[in-house]
Amino acid sequence: MTIFGFRLPGMSSLLLWGLVWEIVGRLGITFFVPPLSAVFATLFEIIGTPAFLKALSETAYAFGVGVTAAIAIGVPTGILMGRSRLLDELLLPWVNIFLSAPLTALVPVLMVLFGFGMTSIIITTALFAIWIIILNARAGVMQINRSLVEMARCFGASPLAAFTKIYFWSALPEILSGVRIGVIRAVKGVIIGQLLISIVGFGALFELYSANFLMTHFWAVLIVLFAMAFSISELLAYLERRVSYYAAKR
Amino acid sequence: MPSRSFLLKMLSLAIVFGAWEIAGRVPVSYAFPTFLESMRALALLAIDGTLFTAYAETLRPLALGVLISAILGIALGLWIGLSARFDWLFSPIFVVMQSAPLAALIPLLVMAYGIGLTSKVFVVCIMAMPVIVLNTASAVRNTPSSLTEMARSFLGSRLDVILKVIIPAASPVIFSGLRLGISAGFIGAILSELKITPTGVGDIITYSRSIADYASMYAAIFSIILLAVLFLNLLEKLELHLFRGNNRGYVTD
Amino acid sequence: MSQTRAAPRSTVPLAADIAVRTRDVSKHYGTVEALRNLSLDFPRGQLTSLLGPSGCGKTTLLKIIAGLIPATSGQIEVSGKTVTGPGPDRAFVFQDFALLPWASVLRNVAFGLELRGVARSEREAIAEKYIRDVGLAGFETSYPHQLSGGMRQRVGLARALSVNAEVLLMDEPFSAVDEQTRRKFQEDLLALVANENKTFIFVTHSIEEAVYVSDQIAILLPRPSRVSEVIRPTGIRDKGADNIRRDPEYLDIVDRIWASLRSYVE
Numbered sequence: 001m002t003i004f005g006f007r008l009p010g011m012s013s014l015l016l017w018g019l020v021w022e023i024v025g026r027l028g029i030t031f032f033v034p035p036l037s038a039v040f041a042t043l044f045e046i047i048g049t050p051a052f053l054k055a056l057s058e059t060a061y062a063f064g065v066g067v068t069a070a071i072a073i074g075v076p077t078g079i080l081m082g083r084s085r086l087l088d089e090l091l092l093p094w095v096n097i098f099l100s101a102p103l104t105a106l107v108p109v110l111m112v113l114f115g116f117g118m119t120s121i122i123i124t125t126a127l128f129a130i131w132i133i134i135l136n137a138r139a140g141v142m143q144i145n146r147s148l149v150e151m152a153r154c155f156g157a158s159p160l161a162a163f164t165k166i167y168f169w170s171a172l173p174e175i176l177s178g179v180r181i182g183v184i185r186a187v188k189g190v191i192i193g194q195l196l197i198s199i200v201g202f203g204a205l206f207e208l209y210s211a212n213f214l215m216t217h218f219w220a221v222l223i224v225l226f227a228m229a230f231s232i233s234e235l236l237a238y239l240e241r242r243v244s245y246y247a248a249k250r
Numbered sequence: 251m252p253s254r255s256f257l258l259k260m261l262s263l264a265i266v267f268g269a270w271e272i273a274g275r276v277p278v279s280y281a282f283p284t285f286l287e288s289m290r291a292l293a294l295l296a297i298d299g300t301l302f303t304a305y306a307e308t309l310r311p312l313a314l315g316v317l318i319s320a321i322l323g324i325a326l327g328l329w330i331g332l333s334a335r336f337d338w339l340f341s342p343i344f345v346v347m348q349s350a351p352l353a354a355l356i357p358l359l360v361m362a363y364g365i366g367l368t369s370k371v372f373v374v375c376i377m378a379m380p381v382i383v384l385n386t387a388s389a390v391r392n393t394p395s396s397l398t399e400m401a402r403s404f405l406g407s408r409l410d411v412i413l414k415v416i417i418p419a420a421s422p423v424i425f426s427g428l429r430l431g432i433s434a435g436f437i438g439a440i441l442s443e444l445k446i447t448p449t450g451v452g453d454i455i456t457y458s459r460s461i462a463d464y465a466s467m468y469a470a471i472f473s474i475i476l477l478a479v480l481f482l483n484l485l486e487k488l489e490l491h492l493f494r495g496n497n498r499g500y501v502t503d
Numbered sequence: 504m505s506q507t508r509a510a511p512r513s514t515v516p517l518a519a520d521i522a523v524r525t526r527d528v529s530k531h532y533g534t535v536e537a538l539r540n541l542s543l544d545f546p547r548g549q550l551t552s553l554l555g556p557s558g559c560g561k562t563t564l565l566k567i568i569a570g571l572i573p574a575t576s577g578q579i580e581v582s583g584k585t586v587t588g589p590g591p592d593r594a595f596v597f598q599d600f601a602l603l604p605w606a607s608v609l610r611n612v613a614f615g616l617e618l619r620g621v622a623r624s625e626r627e628a629i630a631e632k633y634i635r636d637v638g639l640a641g642f643e644t645s646y647p648h649q650l651s652g653g654m655r656q657r658v659g660l661a662r663a664l665s666v667n668a669e670v671l672l673m674d675e676p677f678s679a680v681d682e683q684t685r686r687k688f689q690e691d692l693l694a695l696v697a698n699e700n701k702t703f704i705f706v707t708h709s710i711e712e713a714v715y716v717s718d719q720i721a722i723l724l725p726r727p728s729r730v731s732e733v734i735r736p737t738g739i740r741d742k743g744a745d746n747i748r749r750d751p752e753y754l755d756i757v758d759r760i761w762a763s764l765r766s767y768v769e
Contacts, residue, residue: 011342032362089258094266100482101475102436104444108455109471112281112464184349191351192437195445202354210357218358226350233349399571400601403589404615404666414618418605493605494648 034216043220051205052221058201062118063190066125067183074130074182075175078137079167088138095138099131103189107196121193121200128189129182136178140171176243180236187229283465292469300454301473308450308474311367312439315374316432323379323431324424327386331420332412341387347380353438356445370442377438378431385427389420422493429485436478522547522702523568523670528577530563537563539727540577547669549718550696550703554710554760556767560728561706562598562674568704569595569672581670591619594663596673600655602647608634609643611658615666626665633661653684670702677712685712690744692716710760714739715747722760724767732763 018036025035046052081088081095106127110120144167152162194203202221209218267285274284283291295301330336330344356373363369393416401411443452451474458466523545530538537560545551553561566572568579570588579586581593594615602611609627610617612634616626634643637657647655656676663671677685693716696703707713713720714736722732738752747753 008338010338011345013339014342014346016339017343030362032358086258089255090262090265093259093262097475097479100433100479102433102440102478104437104440105451105455105471105474108444108459108467112459112467113279187349188351188353192353192441195353195356195441206354206357210361213361222354222358225354226346229350230346394599394601396597396599396601397603399566400595400597401614401618403569403571403593403595403672404618404662405589405591406618410618414614415603418603 032215034219039216039219039223042216043223046217046220047224051208055201055205055221056224058118059190059194062121062125062193062201063186066122066190067129067186069122070126070129070133070182070186071179073126074133074178075137078134078139078175078178079141079171081134081138082141082171091134092138095131095134098127099135103127104192104196107193111197116197116199118200120197121190124193125186125189128192129186132185133175133178133182136181137171137175140174140178141167143174144170172243173240176236176240180233180240183236184229184233187232191225281462281464283468287465288468288472291463291465292473295454295466295469295473301470304450304454304470305477306450308439308443308452311370311374311442312435314367315371315438316378316435318371319375319378319382319431319435320428323382323427324386327383327424327427328390328417330383330387331390332416337387337391340383344380344383344387347376348384352376352380353441356442360446365447369446370439373442373446374435374438377441378435381434382424382427382431385430386420386424389423389427390416392423393419422489425489425493429482429489432485433478433482436474440474520547521545522582523704524580525564525568526578526580528564528567528574528579530560530567530572531575536727538567538574539729541729543721543730543733545670545702545704546719547702548696548700550692550705550716551719551721552705552707552713552717553721553723554707554713555723555728556725556764557708559723559725559767561708561723564723564728565672565674565704565706568670569593571595591666592668593670593672594666594668596656596659596663596671596676598675598678600647600652600659600679602655602658604647607644607646608639608650608658611647612661612665615662619666629665630661633665634658636664637661651684653680653688656680656688664699668701670704673703673705675706675708678708689716693744710757710764711748714753714756714760720760722763734760 021033022036024030025033025038077091081091103124107120107124110123114120114123148166148170149162152166157165191202194201195206196203198204198207202225205221206218208214209221271285274282274287277284292301326340330340353373355376356369359369359372363372397415397419398411401415406414440452443449444455448456451470454470455467458464458470521544525541525543528538528541529536541564543551553564555561563572567574568581568586570586570590570593581590584590584592603614606614609630613621613626613630616629617623621629631643634640637660639654639657639661642650642654647658650658656679659676677688680688689712692703692705695701696716696718705713705716717736718740720734720736721730722734723729724731734756736752736756739747739750739756742750
């Protein structure tokens with residue numbers, strides 16, 4: 001939007017909403033919305049505390065391991081599905097099922113199988129991320145321009161060279177966009193896992209704050225989480241744009 | 251003779267359920283019932299009616315939440331898509347919501363609205379709304395400009411352009427936004443039953459876990475996933491049927 | 504190069520009835536100058552082509568005449584009335600057809616009348632007549648995705664004809680159809696110009712097409728766009744559709760236009 005010929009940057013309205021939040025908080029309309037300034041004051045207070053750092057590092061660990069596993073298993077699986085029709089027909093129904101299934105329902109199963117700990121959270125995170133990564137890697141491989149493949153064969157490329165020099169790069173924009181969506185889902189997965197298995201990471205912190213009605217603490221943690229999730233997704237979107245400049249021109 | 255793709259689907263089902271059965275017989279864990287035990291438990295739950303009363307309970311916040319999100323979300327999305335000012339004002343909120351782990355709001359909602367239906371409806375709404383709003387807005391924004399130019403050049407009023415061109419052109423994407431919203435709503439509904447208060451299917455899951463009746467627990471989880479997947483697939487089929495050819499026909503194929 | 508230099512062989516119509524007149528039309532997009540001081544007359548009942556390399560602002564000029572985009576400065580008159588926006592005196596045929604994919608052929612053709620508030624039975628009767636005229640009888644209930652590209656553009660043409668505007672604005676209407684369909688379209692267009700007393704403004708990037716169908720060809724050159732030349736292939740107009748392409752004058756004009764455009768093609 002432009003005002004007086006000056007173009008306002010895309011996310012600048014969030015400042016306005018922050019102001020609205022501050023005013024609502026100052027008016028004391030509801031106990032649940034403390035002023036934004038108080039939330040930020042608490043934020044700086046707790047951000048260095050051991051409890052917060054422990055929650056953050058536990059979450060980052062679960063998230064990192066889960067996402068790495070999802071990518072390490074998902075991308076090769078997707079590429080193989082794109083190359084082999086038999087494998088594709090065997091696996092695709094399941095990928096589609098788990099893509100739309102409410103995976104939250106599986107968390108209790110993970111809890112009884114793997115215990116109330118880190119393992120269950122990591123698996124939850126990976127489960128949230130992996131299906132879209134598989135599906136996009138598969139789509140990326142399947143829509144490689146036929147004439148590129150034929151060009152490689154005409155110029156006598158070995159299968160390995162064709163794979164590393166053509167298939168991978170051609171599918172890269174789709175693979176990356178799958179990874180981006182997968183990572184966003186993983187953020188949700190790691191939090192859902194921690195909420196249901198609420199003795200680790202931010203899940204434990206939320207329990208603590210809500211049991212003691214520490215509203216500013218609660219909001220401070222929420223802001224950190226939301227800001228990190230948003231930054232991760234924007235960063236990945238930026239990387240994707242850097243790579244996918246050629247995707248449109250195929 | 252059945253087609254190859256159908257046979258492979260059956261084979262795929264048989265492999266997975268067979269693996270489940272074998273893993274349950276080994277057993278890989280005391281908490282891992284076999285496939286057949288779980289199916290027997292599912293049949294029992296269905297026969298004594300527990301399953302159906304549970305679903306009546308579970309689907310209520312889901313249906314209410316989805317309905318509210320659909321009405322509010324489409325209206326907001328249309329508004330955002332049509333007005334640059336509203337786009338600036340509201341889009342960032344939904345963009346942040348889309349990437350944020352909104353589940354973290356649940357403890358707060360419970361504090362504010364208690365552990366009843368209201369909180370659960372709220373959870374479904376915050377999960378389902380962002381994708382509905384963003385899909386609607388981007389569909390409206392991406393109406394092919396030649397169609398709106400066409401309507402303007404034939405003297406269509408602003409209202410004509412919106413009602414006769416923009417909304418019909420956007421409806422396939424709006425519909426798929428609704429489908430994604432319902433999918434997220436399922437996550438929200440189950441999450442709220444597991445996190446807030448165990449009711450409905452969440453109650454079967456929690457209760458049978460507490461008495462170590464793992465077959466019933468797996469049966470309930472199996473049934474909710476099956477229901478969600480079937481319903482969403484049905485919506486996808488409906489979508490393909492309703493909007494057949496809608497995305498073609500602008501330029502030569 | 505001089506602006507609007509009269510071509511040696513063209514004859515400016517005496518006391519011509521001018522349907523559309525543009526006066527010093529300029530268009531800027533930010534700092535980019537798309538059109539500069541463009542002045543051009545479009546005689547009534549004739550077909551004028553806007554021809555030029557891509558990026559020369561042909562479509563911009565056409566959309567300014569249609570009232571779809573405003574000019575930065577200058578004036579457009581249609582039958583003496585200044586253009587301020589889309590009007591009932593002009594109808595547009597789109598390059599990508601701009602058909603409603605969810606509407607039948609009948610509704611698509613009648614859509615222009617629908618937007619003008621014509622009652623359903625009346626507008627459908629008119630639409631049916633034009634569907635027959637463009638050769639699509641029997642396809643009234645089909646949907647755009649069931650038609651070939653050429654048939655889709657016939658729907659777009661029928662829609663433009665059915666609102667009975669005096670000026671028909673055609674934006675590269677045949678560029679998305681195959682070569683053979685295109686030839687048929689060009690022949691039909693000649694018949695249309697002869698039979699309907701309408702003014703046609705026709706954007707194309709095909710030299711042969713422009714010479715084949717036009718009473719007057721305005722050659723536009725890019726950066727910034729201006730009219731470099733107006734050619735009137737009068738000698739070949741009454742030779743009949745089948746003989747034009749063999750006529751030496753046709754070939755001469757095609758050659759001459761190519762000679763003046765070739766330096767602008769990258």
